[in-house]
Amino acid sequence: MSLFFEDVQIGARYTTSSHEITVAGIADFCRLTLDHHPLHTDAAYAKQAGFPGIIAHGLYGLSLMEGLKTELKLYEESSIASLGWNDVRFLHPIVAGDSVHVEMEFTAKRESSSRPAGIITEAVRLLRSDGKLLINSEHISLIRKAD
Structure with missing residues (x-):
């Protein structure tokens, strides 16, 4: 399915499949971004800081949100560009072992x-x-109109 501008209905909601956060996935993000802060690499350090274990980077969570949304294939033929993310709030830590999913709504x-x-x-x-x-x-995107 590919939604074009005309197909987008305000209030329409979508839910992605689940994804398990792993220590290996967090380590991969560390390597990719060069962010090896001990909160993301050292369980003892993270526990001393009040977390149950190593936590994922907030930006890992945000990136994962886009990846999970992409699996919905809503814009396979219509996406032009992401125009940005607004009002991003990291409300609770993402911990290795968490199973997460994305809920999105056109606003x-x-x-x-x-x-x-x-x-x-x-x-x-x-x-x-x-x-x-x-x-x-909140995510803003530029998408094609139907031909």
């Missing part, structure tokens, strides 16, 4: 003033399997 849309396309706004949330909200954000 606004408007015609682009610079090209024949549309700008859409999504409320995007990362939740743990028990329903705990981990990250809350």
Whole structure:
């Protein structure tokens, strides 16, 4: 399925599949971003800081949110560009062993003033399997109109 600007319905909601956060995945993000802070690499350090174990980077969670959304294939043929993320809030730590998923909802849309396309706004949330909200954000995208 690929949604074009005309297909986007304000209030439509989507939920992704679940993904398990692993120590190896956090380590991969450390290597990729060069952020090897001990909160992400040293369980004893993280526990001393009040966490149950190593935690994922907030930006790992945000990146994962985009990846999980991509698996929905909503914009396979219509995506032009991400215009940014607004009001990102890291509300609770993401811990190795957590199972997470994304819930998103279309909250606004408007015609682009610079090209024949549309700008859409999504409320995007990362939740743990028990329903705990981990990250809350807003994403803005530029997508094609149907031919």
